[in-house]
Amino acid sequence: MTATILDGKEFAARVRAKVADHVTLLKEKHSVTPGLAVVLVGEDPASQVYVRSKGKLTVEVGMASFEHKLDADTSEADLLALIARLNADPEVHGILVQLPLPSHLDSDLVINSIDPSKDVDGFHISNVGLLGTGQKSMVPCTPLGCLMLLRDHHGNLSGLNAVVVGRSNIVGKPMAQLLLGDSCTVTIAHSRSKDLPAICQGADILVAAVGRAAMVRGDWIKPGATVIDVGINRIERDGKTKLVGDVHFDSAAQVAGAITPVPGGVGPMTIACLLANTVTATCRAHGLAEPEGLTV
Numbered sequence: 001m002t003a004t005i006l007d008g009k010e011f012a013a014r015v016r017a018k019v020a021d022h023v024t025l026l027k028e029k030h031s032v033t034p035g036l037a038v039v040l041v042g043e044d045p046a047s048q049v050y051v052r053s054k055g056k057l058t059v060e061v062g063m064a065s066f067e068h069k070l071d072a073d074t075s076e077a078d079l080l081a082l083i084a085r086l087n088a089d090p091e092v093h094g095i096l097v098q099l100p101l102p103s104h105l106d107s108d109l110v111i112n113s114i115d116p117s118k119d120v121d122g123f124h125i126s127n128v129g130l131l132g133t134g135q136k137s138m139v140p141c142t143p144l145g146c147l148m149l150l151r152d153h154h155g156n157l158s159g160l161n162a163v164v165v166g167r168s169n170i171v172g173k174p175m176a177q178l179l180l181g182d183s184c185t186v187t188i189a190h191s192r193s194k195d196l197p198a199i200c201q202g203a204d205i206l207v208a209a210v211g212r213a214a215m216v217r218g219d220w221i222k223p224g225a226t227v228i229d230v231g232i233n234r235i236e237r238d239g240k241t242k243l244v245g246d247v248h249f250d251s252a253a254q255v256a257g258a259i260t261p262v263p264g265g266v267g268p269m270t271i272a273c274l275l276a277n278t279v280t281a282t283c284r285a286h287g288l289a290e291p292e293g294l295t296v
């Protein structure tokens, strides 16, 4: 069997087109321009690449992009003061503080100082609690993108066995909440789980988000299962850097029914959902109708 490739790059372009249409409507009918502020502390090269790409795509869909680059040794007080200014700025509808932060900064404290209604990452404890209790919230971008791909492929997820490998606050836990919300039977497994291959073999939907290159292999996968690979690992091969997921793609694609590639799978969906969340936050801030299909 050879799996269907779930083309996240193409799907993300469609999501961004929908976002762009709604941005046009907000500007023309309501004189509101959605604005996204991205805060980067320090000079992590990978983070700089992501921030640049976010800024470019934000402008491409017609939104205002505000980039704040702070020195690696910025004090917590200065960072909190910037967030307070962005919270109070009516032109800013979404705020994203790029993670990870330098170790002298308390990321929980920083994230929880963002106005929850502008928290387009969905990491604020209020949004986590709202999502966990099935209430309207800002939904973390990567799990939201994975859910969009899954709903598009399956139609209805009700009753399916979903296994999420990884228990992070940014992917694993919110992914499990979303799958539960769509009536899957959800297992959260992780690197310490006993007999991880056997747990994965029970999955109709397998989401790999552990951060270990090519860990999930073909023989861990139930024939015909849908495999969502959240991993972004840079490895050296033949003197070149290569991007690989948490799934061993070649062996998995022999067994799975459908699979996301890396690159070109979940990554582009994450950025598209960030833009979608910014439109959602803008509509909510102005008491306007939210576009269909851009959130759960």
Ligand SMILES: Nc1nc(=O)c2c([nH]1)NC[C@@H]1CN(c3ccc(C(=O)N[C@@H](CCC(=O)O)C(=O)O)cc3)C=[N+]21
Pocket: 047, 049, 050, 096, 097, 098, 099, 100, 121, 141, 232, 243, 262, 263, 264, 265, 266, 267, 268, 269, 270, 271
């Ligand atoms: N507060 C916060 N929110 C985030 O959403 C966040 C963050 N911090 N810190 C870093 C991670 C990482 N992340 C990615 C987004 C897009 C791609 C992406 O588009 N990847 C392309 C390839 C990009 C490449 O070639 O390097 C792909 O998979 O096809 C990857 C990774 C968002 N993050």
